[in-house]
Amino acid sequence: xxxxxxxxxxxxxxxxxxxxxxxxxxxxxxxxxxxxxxxxxxxxxxxxxxxxxxxxxxxxxxxxxxxxxxxxxxxxxxxxxxxxxxxxxxxxxxxxxxxxxxxxxxxxxxxxxxxxxxxxxxxxxxxxxxxxxxxxxxxxxxxxxxxxxxxxxxxxxxxxxxxxxxxxxxxxxxxxxxxxxxxxxxxxxxxxxxxxxxxxxxxxxxxxxxxxxxxxxxxxxxxxxxxxxxxxxxxxxxxxxxxxxxxxxxxxxxxxxx
Amino acid sequence: xxxxxxxxxxxxxxxxxxxxxxxxxxxxxxxxxxxxxxxxxxxxxxxxxxxxxxxxxxxxxxxxxxxxxxxxxxxxxxxxxxxxxxxxxxxxxxxxxxxxxxxxxxxxxxxxxxxxxxxxxxxxxxxxxxxxxxxxxxxxxxxxxxxxxxxxxxxxxxxxxxxxxxxxxxxxxxxxxxxxxxxxxxxxxxxxxxxxxxxxxxxxxxxxxxxxxxxxxxxxxxxxxxxxxxxxxxxxxxxxxxxxxxxxxxxxxxxxxx
Numbered sequence: 001x002x003x004x005x006x007x008x009x010x011x012x013x014x015x016x017x018x019x020x021x022x023x024x025x026x027x028x029x030x031x032x033x034x035x036x037x038x039x040x041x042x043x044x045x046x047x048x049x050x051x052x053x054x055x056x057x058x059x060x061x062x063x064x065x066x067x068x069x070x071x072x073x074x075x076x077x078x079x080x081x082x083x084x085x086x087x088x089x090x091x092x093x094x095x096x097x098x099x100x101x102x103x104x105x106x107x108x109x110x111x112x113x114x115x116x117x118x119x120x121x122x123x124x125x126x127x128x129x130x131x132x133x134x135x136x137x138x139x140x141x142x143x144x145x146x147x148x149x150x151x152x153x154x155x156x157x158x159x160x161x162x163x164x165x166x167x168x169x170x171x172x173x174x175x176x177x178x179x180x181x182x183x184x185x186x187x188x189x190x191x192x193x194x195x196x197x198x199x200x201x202x203x204x205x206x207x208x209x210x211x212x213x214x215x216x217x218x219x220x221x222x223x224x225x226x227x228x229x230x231x232x233x234x235x236x237x238x239x240x241x242x243x244x245x246x247x248x249x250x251x252x253x254x255x256x257x258x
Numbered sequence: 259x260x261x262x263x264x265x266x267x268x269x270x271x272x273x274x275x276x277x278x279x280x281x282x283x284x285x286x287x288x289x290x291x292x293x294x295x296x297x298x299x300x301x302x303x304x305x306x307x308x309x310x311x312x313x314x315x316x317x318x319x320x321x322x323x324x325x326x327x328x329x330x331x332x333x334x335x336x337x338x339x340x341x342x343x344x345x346x347x348x349x350x351x352x353x354x355x356x357x358x359x360x361x362x363x364x365x366x367x368x369x370x371x372x373x374x375x376x377x378x379x380x381x382x383x384x385x386x387x388x389x390x391x392x393x394x395x396x397x398x399x400x401x402x403x404x405x406x407x408x409x410x411x412x413x414x415x416x417x418x419x420x421x422x423x424x425x426x427x428x429x430x431x432x433x434x435x436x437x438x439x440x441x442x443x444x445x446x447x448x449x450x451x452x453x454x455x456x457x458x459x460x461x462x463x464x465x466x467x468x469x470x471x472x473x474x475x476x477x478x479x480x481x482x483x484x485x486x487x488x489x490x491x492x493x494x495x496x497x498x499x500x501x502x503x504x505x506x507x508x509x510x511x512x513x514x515x516x
Contacts, residue, residue, distance in 0.1 A: 124499055124501070124502065127495055127499060127502070128495075128498060128502045129493075130493040131489075131491050131492065131493055131495035131497070132492055134493065154499075156496065157495070157496065158493075158494065158495050161495065162493070162494075194513055197513070231509075232512075233389050234389065234390055234391030235388040235390065235391040235392065235416075235419060236415075236416065236419030237386075237389035237415070237416050237419065238414065239389070239414075240389050241382055241385060241412075241414070241501070243382070243499070243501050243505075244385070244386045244389075244501055244504075244505035245505075247501075247502035247503075247505040248505050248506065251489075251510075252509075254490075254492050255452055255455070
């Protein structure tokens with residue numbers, strides 16, 4: 001049997017494109033073979049919607065899914081948010097963990113995105129933090145929903161690799177209790193990233209705080225952090241964008257912690 | 259006199275949103291106060307279109323423009339590609355320089371974007387290269403037009419700070435003749451960025467080659483480069499996105515060249 005865009009289970013799944021329905025159900029959508037593969041490896045796939053073509057092309061993914069529902073092209077297009085979802089969209093259980101649980105594992109590198117509203121930026125920071133070896137990415141305060149489709153796609157699977165945490169803005173005490181030094185990024189920071197690297201400061205277990213490009217970090221977080229750190233600007237640019245600044249900081253830590 | 263969206267000069271300027279018209283005229287559009295300020299400082303503004311409100315708010319910019327044309331809100335909205343252009347759009351002369359001219363200045367750090375089609379990525383690399391102190395950004399082969407509106411905006415003014423070059427794919431010989439070592443980024447590179455930093459290799463004058471996220475660098479460029487370099491992946495991510503990889507590589511060079 002092939003489901004259409006009017007089949008109730010398809011209609012229900014499509015609603016997961018909206019934050020309210022994701023929040024209420026504790027589920028979200030992952031599309032495309034890479035994300036579906038990672039979701040399956042994490043054991044969070046509830047149901048895989050796939051076109052008949054995709055079931056054939058990605059037989060190994062279908063074989064590992066608890067439920068595979070064949071859908072027509074129109075139903076798949078309605079479930080997917082990209083133009084080329086390659087025939088696969090999975091309904092997944094949300095993967096985030098409580099702050100305590102993530103910090104109990106004593107990660108040596110953590111990224112905190114505070115009140116970041118842009119899903120592409122947040123997803124990219126997740127991907128970069130994962131690449132740099134971070135154990136957790138913390139969405140603090142009124143940040144974007146990590147299960148927003150654009151964020152999931154920008155994370156390129158890293159949503160399933162790191163511990164994702166959603167919490168309030170008052171995270172600094174918990175981070176410090178987990179023996180992490182807390183470094184807040186700021187264009188006006190008193191400490192220069194290169195100097196911290198030279199002085200061996202970056203070798204310590206570290207939580208990096210990143211704010212939105214438009215507003216920076218909230219004052220409370222800047223005040224609570226151990227240091228305010230600026231990425232040095234060697235040329236004429238006023239600043240780096242968020243994804244670039246996060247890459248430079250997280251990789252400076254990764255290199256120092258080797 | 260206030261121009262409307264049907265005034266011939268406004269109609270002609272609006273056509274600069276299309277690549278063909280930019281190529282033919284050698285001009286492009288810069289919108290918003292930051293870009294207009296940088297364009298004025300570079301002496302490339304031909305005409306500034308501004309609403310009456312914006313002329314008042316940004317009097318110092320209007321005062322420095324060779325020609326200021328007041329437009330109504332509708333005309334401004336048609337010229338702008340963003341929702342909040344803050345009332346200012348400037349017609350500018352294109353700023354790129356020949357490869358020879360850029361290399362004759364003996365830059366110590368150069369970024370080459372080869373066949374990169376995404377304007378946001380290309381603009382972000384320009385901004386990051388500028389921040390890292392690069393002297394030139396080279397658009398090689400069938401790359402995006404650096405004057406694409408999205409690219410101009412993502413560069414956040416850096417289009418006016420670095421030497422922008424548009425050239426064919428066969429750039430490596432010219433780079434080497436300018437005493438630059440040529441480092442090609444590749445997920446499968448034999449050399450690891452951290453090892454090159456440890457060994458002092460990154461302190462030398464360097465041109466970094468970046469390919470598109472989807473296709474990587476063309477084989478010819480990978481073959482012609484002095485080294486193929488991979489950014490180390492410490493966690494579960496398969497790779498970094500282009501903007502993050504460029505940030506890590508360019509800042510590793512900047513730090514080594516201090």
